[in-house]
Amino acid sequence: MRVLVVEDEPEIAKDIATNVRDAGFSVEICDNGEDAWFLGATENYDVVILDLGLPRLDGLSVLKRWRIEGITVPVIVLTARGSWTERVEGINAGADDYLPKPFQIVELIARVRGLLRRAKGQSKPQLSAGSLILDTSLMQATLEGRPVNLTPLEFRAVSYFLYHGGRVISREELKDHVYSHDNDRDDNAIEALITRLRRKLGPDSIETRRGHGYILKVSG
DSSP states (O other), X not given: OEEEEEOSSHHHHHHHHHHHHHTTOEEEEEOSHHHHHHHHHHSOOSEEEEESSOSSSOHHHHHHHXXXXXXXXXXXXXXXXXXXXXXXXXXXXXXXXXXXXXXXXXXXXXXXXXXXXXXXXXXXXXXXXXXXXXXXXXXXEEXXXXXXXXXXXXXXXXXXXXXXTTSOBOHHHHHHHHSOTTSOOSHHHHHHXXXXXXXXXXXXXXXEETTTEEEEOOOO
């Protein structure tokens, strides 16, 4: 799952990105409002963590532009501004959640996961397909009741398949939501990833649809 962190304070941005990445997400960082607006309008993110006090274009203006343009990506607003009127303003502009600074990183991650669940129509942190169960809060997977040892990259891929259960995922879409831009994103890397997942989940667990992509199919 792909998260954009928009924060102009380098240490805060780095801390958020490190912890969100450790929680099983692909993360990108942006440090100003103009670039954030452009990225949100041209890239496909699953969640945006958006600070309001940004240079070049404030976060509230970024959010308003996205919503006017029909960009519906879930957004968590972060801000040092603490008054209830400013919180209301952010929500009225289209924010899905609001977290004032300072905050606990575990709460932020919990809110990111909660937004993803709601956006995908999920009510629980456990995602499943057949006998495969993925606990997104504990970052654990089981298949037929037995633990499956997934690398962070594999975990991101399986969670993306499960969040989009029953749908064919194209190779480009999988690359965008599983890899960060500074990682190896070529077609061979995707093929290698799918091969490793088939070894762990079963040879028929991921079906290739020629010319279209992949679909997760786990029996049981």
